[in-house]
Amino acid sequence: MSDANATVTGVTELTVEDLTRIMRESAGEDESVDLSGDILDSDFTELGYDSLALLETAGRISRDYGVELSDDDLDGIATPREFLTAVNRTLTAAA
Amino acid sequence: MSVDTTVRTVVTGVGVAAPNGMGTEAYWAATLAGRSGIAPTTRYDASGYPLQLAGEVPDFEPEQHIPSRLIPQTDHGTRLSLYAADEALRDSTLDPGQLDPYGMGVATASSMGGFEFGQRELQNLWSKGGRFVSAYQSFAWFYAVNTGQISIRHGLRGSSNTVVTDAAGGLDAVGNARRQIRKGTTAMLTGGVDGALCPLGYAGQYSSGALSTAGDADRAFLPFADDAPGQVPGEGGAFLVLEDAASARRRGARSYGEIAGYAATFDPGPLPPGQEGTGLVRAIRRALRDAGTAAEDVDVVFADAAGVPDLDRAESRALAEVFGPGGVPVTAPKSMTGRLFAGGASLDLATALLALRDGTIPHTANVSRPGSGHPIDLVTGEPREADLRRALVVARGRGGFNAAAVVRRDA
Numbered sequence: 001m002s003d004a005n006a007t008v009t010g011v012t013e014l015t016v017e018d019l020t021r022i023m024r025e026s027a028g029e030d031e032s033v034d035l036s037g038d039i040l041d042s043d044f045t046e047l048g049y050d051s052l053a054l055l056e057t058a059g060r061i062s063r064d065y066g067v068e069l070s071d072d073d074l075d076g077i078a079t080p081r082e083f084l085t086a087v088n089r090t091l092t093a094a095a
Numbered sequence: 096m097s098v099d100t101t102v103r104t105v106v107t108g109v110g111v112a113a114p115n116g117m118g119t120e121a122y123w124a125a126t127l128a129g130r131s132g133i134a135p136t137t138r139y140d141a142s143g144y145p146l147q148l149a150g151e152v153p154d155f156e157p158e159q160h161i162p163s164r165l166i167p168q169t170d171h172g173t174r175l176s177l178y179a180a181d182e183a184l185r186d187s188t189l190d191p192g193q194l195d196p197y198g199m200g201v202a203t204a205s206s207m208g209g210f211e212f213g214q215r216e217l218q219n220l221w222s223k224g225g226r227f228v229s230a231y232q233s234f235a236w237f238y239a240v241n242t243g244q245i246s247i248r249h250g251l252r253g254s255s256n257t258v259v260t261d262a263a264g265g266l267d268a269v270g271n272a273r274r275q276i277r278k279g280t281t282a283m284l285t286g287g288v289d290g291a292l293c294p295l296g297y298a299g300q301y302s303s304g305a306l307s308t309a310g311d312a313d314r315a316f317l318p319f320a321d322d323a324p325g326q327v328p329g330e331g332g333a334f335l336v337l338e339d340a341a342s343a344r345r346r347g348a349r350s351y352g353e354i355a356g357y358a359a360t361f362d363p364g365p366l367p368p369g370q371e372g373t374g375l376v377r378a379i380r381r382a383l384r385d386a387g388t389a390a391e392d393v394d395v396v397f398a399d400a401a402g403v404p405d406l407d408r409a410e411s412r413a414l415a416e417v418f419g420p421g422g423v424p425v426t427a428p429k430s431m432t433g434r435l436f437a438g439g440a441s442l443d444l445a446t447a448l449l450a451l452r453d454g455t456i457p458h459t460a461n462v463s464r465p466g467s468g469h470p471i472d473l474v475t476g477e478p479r480e481a482d483l484r485r486a487l488v489v490a491r492g493r494g495g496f497n498a499a500a501v502v503r504r505d506a
Binding site: 048 | 163164165168226227229230231233
């Protein structure tokens with residue numbers, strides 16, 4: 001693994017701001033959606049993100065934070081709040 | 096569903112992304128002015144490769160043309176495709192939302208796929224591991240991806256497909272689209288915008304043995320010249336909105352002309368000396384018959400123009416056999432773009448329609464006269480004005496694909 005892709009360690013909580021930034025970078029941003037608003041309980045499909053966008057985002061978080069997010073972890077997740085809960089559970093367990 | 100061959104199809108929209116011009120009118124102006132888009136490669140470091148020239152689409156800023164959500168999931172070629180498809184639809188003034196939900200489909204041609212994207216992700220896989228491969232690699236590399244992305248972007252749910260017949264694909268896709276309309280689809284977005292200007296694409300192209308190694312951009316791709324040094328690869332092409340002529344007339348759409356004839360043939364392997372081009376002759380004759388057009392009624396031919404001596408000779412002999420030696424003006428504006436693979440013949444179709452519209456045959460750049468052994472009236476030096484009613488477009492793909500299409504100006 002190259003230095004440019006060094007993982008961030010010791011992080012135990014991903015914030016909604018982190019998630020929004022990562023989603024913008026890895027899956028883009030629907031022009032008709034304001035991601036800076038209160039999106040925690042919005043459905044990802046309403047935010048313009050499909051399952052592949054979530055998969056890409058999860059992959060990016062796995063790489064950047066050195067955690068494993070399995071397909072099972074993401075199964076049934078529909079909102080940013082649920083997504084963050086699943087990620088932070090994994091981060092806490094790994095810390 | 097049966098095919099009703101009495102249904103006429105007309106082109107009501109054109110969108111172009113070409114090495115010598117982004118957008119239809121910019122491309123057409125550059126072509127008539129003899130401005131070439133062949134230049135030193137910039138999309139990758141080509142210094143270690145035998146050919147350092149390419150026909151790259153200039154000044155394409157994806158963020159200006161492509162929605163943010165599509166940027167991470169698209170190859171450069173798909174972005175060019177989305178741009179040209181947008182332009183063709185806008186030009187047609189057709190609103191797909193006004194049609195039956197399955198009233199409009201997409202038929203594209205591709206030669207390779209999203210190779211620049213694919214190469215990057217393969218490099219990630221082998222240098223860093225599977226976790227570093229984009230989830231979008233699942234489709235972004237795929238040769239059918241342009242059909243899919245255009246369909247999703249514009250909600251075109253009608254019968255859709257992708258053909259892969261190398262450089263013949265630019266006509267085969269349109270032939271396919273015409274067939275869908277004759278089976279009942281109202282309109283099709285069709286054509287090819289292709290290219291893979293990256294080391295992975297170059298490796299595939301290099302294996303043809305047909306690539307030029309010339310260093311001078313003005314001397315690197317010289318179709319029908321005695322000293323033709325081979326092909327320069329390029330990127331881009333054109334999309335057309337093809338429409339049932341009756342429904343186009345009902346909505347008062349402007350028509351560039353009719354796709355009046357189309358045929359494809361296949362050469363079953365290397366042909367014996369003297370027989371090269373016989374499959375091409377059959378394709379041309381069948382396309383003429385399909386259009387109900389006699390050879391003497393064709394006003395101009397847009398040649399496949401391989402830029403490889405043997406292939407050029409086979410084509411010029413085929414044209415002489417059908418039209419008689421020097422019997423029809425022949426031109427190769429692709430001398431200003433390089434070979435665009437599946438995009439090339441679609442761009443030639445678009446160019447032919449613009450030529451019919453303006454009564455001007457664009458010339459073959461950088462070639463002063465056809466070489467010996469080419470019994471054709473090659474348009475060189477400058478555009479030639481003529482009253483043009485019917486044009487023939489010829490295309491060949493590596494591996495034995497031949498295709499021909501006749502476009503006819505509306506009376």
